[in-house]
Amino acid sequence: MTTSIKEVARHAGVSVGTVSNVLNRPDRVAEATRNRVLDAIEHLGFVRNDSARSLRSGRTNALGLIVLDVANPFFTDVARGVEDVSSHTGSVVILCNSDDSVTKQETYLQVLQEQRVRGVLVTPAHESTLPIDALRSRGMAVVLLDRSGERPDLCSVAVDDVAGGQLATDHLIAAGHETFAFVSGPLTIRQCDDRRNGMRRALRAAGLRLGSSTRDVLVPAMNARSGAEAARRLLAGGRENLPRAVLCANDLLAMGFMREMLRAGVRIPEDLALVGYDDIEFAAASAIPITSIRQPTYQLGQTAAELLLDECENADTHAHQQVTFQPELVVRESSGGGGG
Numbered sequence: 612m613t614t615s616i617k618e619v620a621r622h623a624g625v626s627v628g629t630v631s632n633v634l635n636r637p638d639r640v641a642e643a644t645r646n647r648v649l650d651a652i653e654h655l656g657f658v659r660n661d662s663a664r665s666l667r668s669g670r671t672n673a674l675g676l677i678v679l680d681v682a683n684p685f686f687t688d689v690a691r692g693v694e695d696v697s698s699h700t701g702s703v704v705i706l707c708n709s710d711d712s713v714t715k716q717e718t719y720l721q722v723l724q725e726q727r728v729r730g731v732l733v734t735p736a737h738e739s740t741l742p743i744d745a746l747r748s749r750g751m752a753v754v755l756l757d758r759s760g761e762r763p764d765l766c767s768v769a770v771d772d773v774a775g776g777q778l779a780t781d782h783l784i785a786a787g788h789e790t791f792a793f794v795s796g797p798l799t800i801r802q803c804d805d806r807r808n809g810m811r812r813a814l815r816a817a818g819l820r821l822g823s824s825t826r827d828v829l830v831p832a833m834n835a836r837s838g839a840e841a842a843r844r845l846l847a848g849g850r851e852n853l854p855r856a857v858l859c860a861n862d863l864l865a866m867g868f869m870r871e872m873l874r875a876g877v878r879i880p881e882d883l884a885l886v887g888y889d890d891i892e893f894a895a896a897s898a899i900p901i902t903s904i905r906q907p908t909y910q911l912g913q914t915a916a917e918l919l920l921d922e923c924e925n926a927d928t929h930a931h932q933q934v935t936f937q938p939e940l941v942v943r944e945s946s947g948g949g950g951g
Contacts, residue, residue: 614655614656614657614658615657616630616631616657618655618657619648619651619652619655619657622651622654622655623644623647623648623650623651624647625644625647625648629644629648630648633645633648633649671726671727671728671729672701672702672703672729673702673703673704673705673726673727673728673729674693674697674702674703674704674705674728674729674730674731674732674916674919674920675704675705675707675719675720675723675726675728675730675731675732675733676690676693676704676705676706676707676731676732676733676756677707677708677709677716677719677720677723677731677732677733677734678690678706678707678708678709678734678756679708679709679710679711679734679736679800679833680708680710680711680833680834681706681708682708682834683833683834683861683863683889683891684862684863684889684891684892684893685861685862685889685891685906685908686734688891688908688909688912689756689757689908689909689911689912689915690704690706690912691909691912692908692909692910692911692912692913692914692915692916693732693912693913693915693916694912695913696912696913696916696917696920697916697920700920702729702920705723705726705728707719707722707723709734709736711736711796711797711800712736713736713737715736716733716735716736716741720733720742720746723751724746724749724751728751729751729752729919729920729923730751730752730753730754730919730920730922730923731746731751731752731753731754731919732754732756732912732915732916732919733753733754733755733756734755734756734757734758735755735758737799741753741755743762743765752919752922752923752926753765753766754766754767754768754915754918754919754922755767755768755769756768756911756912756915757769757770757802757911758801758802759801759933759935760933763931763933764931765931765933766915766918766919766922766931766932766933766934767932767933767934768911768914768915768918768934768936769911769934769935769936770906770907770911770935770936770937770938771935771936771937771938772801772802772805772806772809772938773805773806773808773809773812774809774937774938775805775806775809775888775904775906775938776805776806776807776808776809776810776812776813776858776904777809777810777812777813778809778904778938778939778940779806779809779810779858779886779888779902779904779940780809780810780813780814780858781813782886782902782940782942782946782948783856783858783884783886783946784813784814784817784819786856786884786946786947786948788855788856788884789819789824789855790824790825790854790855790856791810791814791824791825791826791854791855791856791857791858792825792826792827792828792845792854792856792857792858793806793807793810793825793826793827793828793857793858793860794828794830794838794841794857794858794859794860794864794865794868795807795827795828795829795830795833795859795860795864796829796830796831796832796833796837796860796861796864797829797831798829800833802860803833803860806858806860806888807827807860810825810858811825825854826854828841828844828845830864833860833861833863833864834863834864834867835863835864835866835867835870836867837864837867838859838863838864838865838866838867838868838869838870838871839867839868839870839871840867841859841864841867841868842867842868842869842870842871842872842875843871846871846872846875846877850875850877853877853882853883854883855883855884856883856884856885856886856946857883857884857885857886858886858888859885859886859887859888860888861887861888861889862887862888862889862890862891862893862894862901862903863891864887865885865886865887865888865894865901865903865945866887866893866894866897866901868885869885869897869899869901869945872885873898873899879899879945880899880944880945880946880947881947884945884946884947885901885902885945885946886901886902886903886904886945886946887901887902887903887904887945888903888904888906889903889904889905889906889908890903890904890905890906890941891903894941894943895941895943897945899944899945900943900944900945901943901945902940902941902942902943902944902945902946902948903941903943904938904939904940904941905938905939905940905941906936906938907936910936911936914934918932918934
């Protein structure tokens with residue numbers, strides 16, 4: 612049988628309002644009284660009814676988090692940063708996986724509104740499809756996650772992916788390579804397009820002609836299976852026509868790509884130098900450790916959650932910020948650099 616807040620108040624010898632203050636504003640209650648109420652809660656096994664409370668207040672203590680691919684360790688680390696910040700404030704996180712689908716994104720946004728979440732952290736499936744103004748008109752705070760924002764009235768947290776693509780390519784050029792391939796998911800994904808632009812910027816700066824020195828290998832998804840597919844496409848053109856260096860738009864693509872190349876007898880890095888992106892844990896643990904562009908994934912999630920909670924709790928004084936982190940090159944064996 613469920614214990615009511617009135618029973619807790621009766622057991623502790625206080626008013627219902629005092630019990631409510633202990634649950635919601637404990638700093639307003641004297642320590643001795645607060646301890647008496649907490650003892651009553653524990654003795655009676657009272658569990659607060661957050662559903663009823665949210666109906667009265669119009670909001671729950673939940674935050675929505677929509678990511679492109681929850682199977683990607685990059686987003687797992689980001690989610691951990693979000694969850695750690697939210698748990699310290701008594702909030703919970705509802706995790707949604709859009710699979711880079713606008714339809715799924717819209718469905719989850721509707722569900723999160725129905726659940727009366729305080730705000731939403733979202734990596735948009737496509738740049739122009741997120742109904743930010745409509746969400747805000749319903750009182751929901753929004754922060755773009757892993758996506759740079761160009762609106763001064765919107766918080767965003769991202770990494771400079773153009774700089775990351777350039778950093779990776781500069782490393783390969785410095786090793787003496789002159790022919791390149793960029794393996795990526797759809798360029799409608801902003802991060803993929805930015806990393807490609809960074810690569811092309813580095814090639815132009817080195818005086819290399821884009822048409823003759825590089826090619827794009829675009830695959831439908833950002834996973835190891837698609838990485839292997841990209842490798843097979845390049846191998847179909849003949850071993851003699853393989854590029855000398857490959858930048859993959861994330862580490863999962865790089866792992867699948869490397870596995871297929873090794874299976875075909877292509878040596879890495881002797882025949883082909885390889886760089887991934889994200890520096891997930893598996894990159895260093897691969898049979899041939901993968902050179903990668905490291906992103907501060909945990910810090911991305913942490914910062915985004917802090918901005919969202921500040922907007923939720925301090926709407927009148929909140930200052931919107933567009934935070935951009937810088938990536939870092941981690942050199943390992945797959946590009947011929949050794950390291951660890």
